[in-house]
Amino acid sequence: MSATAKKTKRTASRASRRQQLIDATMKCIARKGMSSTTLGDVAREAGLSQGIVNLHFESKENLLNETLRNIADDYKTQFNRALDKSGPDAANKLHALMELDLRPSILDRQKLAVWFAFWGEVKSRPRYREICKKSDEYYDEVVCTLCEEIIAAGHYKDVSPLAVATALTSMTNGLWLSYLISPKRFDRQIASNAVAEYLHSIFPKHFPL
Amino acid sequence: MSATAKKTKRTASRASRRQQLIDATMKCIARKGMSSTTLGDVAREAGLSQGIVNLHFESKENLLNETLRNIADDYKTQFNRALDKSGPDAANKLHALMELDLRPSILDRQKLAVWFAFWGEVKSRPRYREICKKSDEYYDEVVCTLCEEIIAAGHYKDVSPLAVATALTSMTNGLWLSYLISPKRFDRQIASNAVAEYLHSIFPKHFPL
Amino acid sequence: MSATAKKTKRTASRASRRQQLIDATMKCIARKGMSSTTLGDVAREAGLSQGIVNLHFESKENLLNETLRNIADDYKTQFNRALDKSGPDAANKLHALMELDLRPSILDRQKLAVWFAFWGEVKSRPRYREICKKSDEYYDEVVCTLCEEIIAAGHYKDVSPLAVATALTSMTNGLWLSYLISPKRFDRQIASNAVAEYLHSIFPKHFPL
Amino acid sequence: MSATAKKTKRTASRASRRQQLIDATMKCIARKGMSSTTLGDVAREAGLSQGIVNLHFESKENLLNETLRNIADDYKTQFNRALDKSGPDAANKLHALMELDLRPSILDRQKLAVWFAFWGEVKSRPRYREICKKSDEYYDEVVCTLCEEIIAAGHYKDVSPLAVATALTSMTNGLWLSYLISPKRFDRQIASNAVAEYLHSIFPKHFPL
DNA sequence: AATGAATGAGGGTTCATTCAT
DNA sequence: CATGAATGAACCCTCATTCAT
Numbered sequence: 001m002s003a004t005a006k007k008t009k010r011t012a013s014r015a016s017r018r019q020q021l022i023d024a025t026m027k028c029i030a031r032k033g034m035s036s037t038t039l040g041d042v043a044r045e046a047g048l049s050q051g052i053v054n055l056h057f058e059s060k061e062n063l064l065n066e067t068l069r070n071i072a073d074d075y076k077t078q079f080n081r082a083l084d085k086s087g088p089d090a091a092n093k094l095h096a097l098m099e100l101d102l103r104p105s106i107l108d109r110q111k112l113a114v115w116f117a118f119w120g121e122v123k124s125r126p127r128y129r130e131i132c133k134k135s136d137e138y139y140d141e142v143v144c145t146l147c148e149e150i151i152a153a154g155h156y157k158d159v160s161p162l163a164v165a166t167a168l169t170s171m172t173n174g175l176w177l178s179y180l181i182s183p184k185r186f187d188r189q190i191a192s193n194a195v196a197e198y199l200h201s202i203f204p205k206h207f208p209l
Numbered sequence: 210m211s212a213t214a215k216k217t218k219r220t221a222s223r224a225s226r227r228q229q230l231i232d233a234t235m236k237c238i239a240r241k242g243m244s245s246t247t248l249g250d251v252a253r254e255a256g257l258s259q260g261i262v263n264l265h266f267e268s269k270e271n272l273l274n275e276t277l278r279n280i281a282d283d284y285k286t287q288f289n290r291a292l293d294k295s296g297p298d299a300a301n302k303l304h305a306l307m308e309l310d311l312r313p314s315i316l317d318r319q320k321l322a323v324w325f326a327f328w329g330e331v332k333s334r335p336r337y338r339e340i341c342k343k344s345d346e347y348y349d350e351v352v353c354t355l356c357e358e359i360i361a362a363g364h365y366k367d368v369s370p371l372a373v374a375t376a377l378t379s380m381t382n383g384l385w386l387s388y389l390i391s392p393k394r395f396d397r398q399i400a401s402n403a404v405a406e407y408l409h410s411i412f413p414k415h416f417p418l
Numbered sequence: 419m420s421a422t423a424k425k426t427k428r429t430a431s432r433a434s435r436r437q438q439l440i441d442a443t444m445k446c447i448a449r450k451g452m453s454s455t456t457l458g459d460v461a462r463e464a465g466l467s468q469g470i471v472n473l474h475f476e477s478k479e480n481l482l483n484e485t486l487r488n489i490a491d492d493y494k495t496q497f498n499r500a501l502d503k504s505g506p507d508a509a510n511k512l513h514a515l516m517e518l519d520l521r522p523s524i525l526d527r528q529k530l531a532v533w534f535a536f537w538g539e540v541k542s543r544p545r546y547r548e549i550c551k552k553s554d555e556y557y558d559e560v561v562c563t564l565c566e567e568i569i570a571a572g573h574y575k576d577v578s579p580l581a582v583a584t585a586l587t588s589m590t591n592g593l594w595l596s597y598l599i600s601p602k603r604f605d606r607q608i609a610s611n612a613v614a615e616y617l618h619s620i621f622p623k624h625f626p627l
Numbered sequence: 628m629s630a631t632a633k634k635t636k637r638t639a640s641r642a643s644r645r646q647q648l649i650d651a652t653m654k655c656i657a658r659k660g661m662s663s664t665t666l667g668d669v670a671r672e673a674g675l676s677q678g679i680v681n682l683h684f685e686s687k688e689n690l691l692n693e694t695l696r697n698i699a700d701d702y703k704t705q706f707n708r709a710l711d712k713s714g715p716d717a718a719n720k721l722h723a724l725m726e727l728d729l730r731p732s733i734l735d736r737q738k739l740a741v742w743f744a745f746w747g748e749v750k751s752r753p754r755y756r757e758i759c760k761k762s763d764e765y766y767d768e769v770v771c772t773l774c775e776e777i778i779a780a781g782h783y784k785d786v787s788p789l790a791v792a793t794a795l796t797s798m799t800n801g802l803w804l805s806y807l808i809s810p811k812r813f814d815r816q817i818a819s820n821a822v823a824e825y826l827h828s829i830f831p832k833h834f835p836l
Numbered sequence: 837a838a839t840g841a842a843t844g845a846g847g848g849t850t851c852a853t854t855c856a857t
Numbered sequence: 858c859a860t861g862a863a864t865g866a867a868c869c870c871t872c873a874t875t876c877a878t
Contacts, residue, residue, distance in 0.1 A: 051875080060873060119329060173386050258864045456852080458851070534749075584802070585824070588818075680870095687870090
């Protein structure tokens with residue numbers, strides 16, 4: 001085996017070990033909450049030894065930052081894939097993005113617990129905000145642009161693309177919260193209807209019932 | 210001073226000390242985050258001594274529960290007041306409730322930080338859910354009922370009250386999150402417009418632009 | 419009421435309050451152990467308020483010293499009474515003293531728990547030793563003198579009064595320990611027999627079976 | 628080094644660290660008393676760090692239980708060795724056991740302080756009783772059986788083996804207390820004589836002066 | 837790279853003591 | 858004399874971090 005190959009393998013191994021630890025972190029946060037999650041818990045969940053997190057992440061703070069980055073990247077990937085897979089039509093794309101947020105791979109209680117765990121600390125930890133800032137702005141821009149296109153195409157009067165984008169984004173975030181807090185009362189169909197009804201009432205031509 | 214007066218005073222004093230500690234707790238959570246808030250921080254914030262929290266709340270867990278209950282009661286009071294103050298008209302009431310959630314006394318970054326701090330742990334601490342459950346159901350019912358009344362009054366077809374209520378509640382919750390995460394990008398006017406636009410498009414007769 | 423009467427009454431009241439607190443202390447030590455007994459426990463047991471012990475005893479250390487002194491005085495009183503009540507005969511007196519240690523007023527698990535609680539700390543708290551020293555020496559001397567008288571009266575050969583006194587005192591102390599540790603296995607009759615058999619075997623003429 | 632050897636070494640090391648901490652605990656109890664012994668004291672005495680006790684014993688309670696078990700095991704070992712080393716003769720064995728309790732390795736003020744520290748709390752901590760129960764019953768049985776054998780062999784009339792066993796066990800326990808409380812007044816020779824004299828007077832044929 | 841024993845700072849909590857009432 | 862709220866030192870315990878293996 002060449003030195004390069006070796007190095008490659010070591011690197012790969014290192015990356016997968018980091019991912020393994022991040023996965024364990026998310027499981028722990030979902031199960032025990034952020035404030036009760038210890039590095040020992042994470043190591044145990046990963047089936048590894050006590051000191052392993054510091055070995056791979058230097059500090060707990062860093063592990064948490066990377067965990068947030070990981071979940072944010074995960075979302076971004078799905079967001080872009082949803083955008084790509086849907087046809088070129090703006091309404092189609094917008095609908096796909098809204099539905100994405102209700103898909104089981106996103107509307108997943110474990111993942112939501114992690115998101116809200118970070119949001120719960122975001123005011124006191126600006127770093128968390130920084131990690132998500134760019135993507136958040138990107139999502140807003142995409143949604144806003146789509147709205148603009150639809151408004152232009154449909155000649156909708158008195159409709160502010162920014163207001164609609166704000167409403168849509170807020171709505172899905174709020175639905176996440178509902179599902180996180182009371183999963184039993186939550187009904188994915190009703191949530192979907194709520195979004196659909198909203199889109200229909202704002203853009204009736206593009207979103208027929 | 211009579212015995213009754215004494216007792217009343219002692220009781221009042223005890224209650225106010227508890228409130229003082231709860232206020233300090235909220236400030237700390239907002240400033241340092243839930244996972245970094247220690248009882249020492251709370252005591253210092255309140256200008257009192259180390260052991261004071263355990264003296265009045267027995268445990269940190271209990272302090273946190275009471276803090277959540279306090280902020281939930283605070284919201285409930287404002288909710289009911291908004292309901293009472295607005296006229297008897299359902300649309301009026303609904304509008305008042307939506308505006309309430311954007312009023313500075315509610316859309317306050319410190320309070321939101323506290324709300325989200327608790328929501329961030331709600332999955333792993335069912336107690337938090339229990340504390341809010343009843344009020345949450347009450348709010349949902351009120352909003353849903355108002356929607357039903359408006360739908361009946363306006364003969365709106367194809368509008369599900371539950372879907373609208375869900376959309377509205379989710380929207381304000383989502384707006385809270387936006388404001389918490391990026392207060393600078395948040396624009397209260399746009400938020401207000403987003404809600405108004407939605408209400409107008411769903412119930413045009415009741416919510417003219 | 420005259421000033422003197424008042425003073426007398428206050429003094430008496432003060433003494434009885436101290437006794438009340440000492441009694442509460444003994445109950446607590448018996449129930450919870452010395453290391454878990456707090457001044458709060460004592461005050462609660464006495465049905466009084468938190469700060470009461472410091473008011474009457476200045477410090478916990480002082481309360482414990484006085485408690486030991488109290489239980490020691492109590493024993494001394496009973497010891498002397500037993501000595502007085504029994505006839506003038508030395509064997510009679512010796513027998514009375516031995517039986518005293520098995521009487522329910524002495525062989526009482528609560529009292530024993532207190533004695534042993536203090537003995538358990540005696541090595542590290544010389545003050546406890548000092549409190550009991552004089553009486554202990556007095557008891558030893560009395561028992562030893564009685565043995566000497568009996569030996570002289572019975573012309574017992576090869577019997578050391580000091581050794582017998584030591585054996586007797588140790589025996590009753592050891593029986594106390596047995597009763598404290600395993601009250602169910604302890605049989606007062608067997609204990610009594612053990613002492614009687616010993617006395618008989620050493621001083622057969624004075625202690626017939 | 629093989630995996631087995633490693634494991635063995637790790638295990639051994641772990642066991643010796645526990646023993647080191649137990650030894651430190653006994654020293655602290657003897658020096659400061661049970662109620663003043665803190666985990667910090669124990670760690671300092673062992674020359675290790677604060678958290679070390681919880682690392683190896685989980686809790687203070689557990690450390691104390693293990694300390695008692697350790698001292699009880701230590702005694703049991705010496706008891707059985709004394710039994711084995713003495714000849715097959717019952718009187719010999721009984722004498723060996725009595726002498727054992729006066730040997731410096733047992734009649735050691737530090738060890739006695741530990742024993743009495745636990746006995747001082749035994750009423751409120753049934754666990755302590757449970758830890759010693761089996762051995763205590765074993766000792767009683769052994770001593771009682773030896774007495775029976777001697778009684779049978781010597782045709783001693785009117786001698787209850789249980790009473791003698793009780794007397795003997797109590798006596799040594801009582802002697803321990805004397806030594807603990809007033810080591811200066813205690814005379815090992817007198818103690819030994821007291822026991823010898825008793826054995827002689829009860830079983831004259833088997834224990835000549 | 838990985839382990840896990842060890843560290844020690846800092847957490848929640850207890851409690852002897854003080855003090856205003 | 859008595860109360861009980863308040864204090865703050867010190868306790869037990871946890872846990873992020875280090876380090877020898």
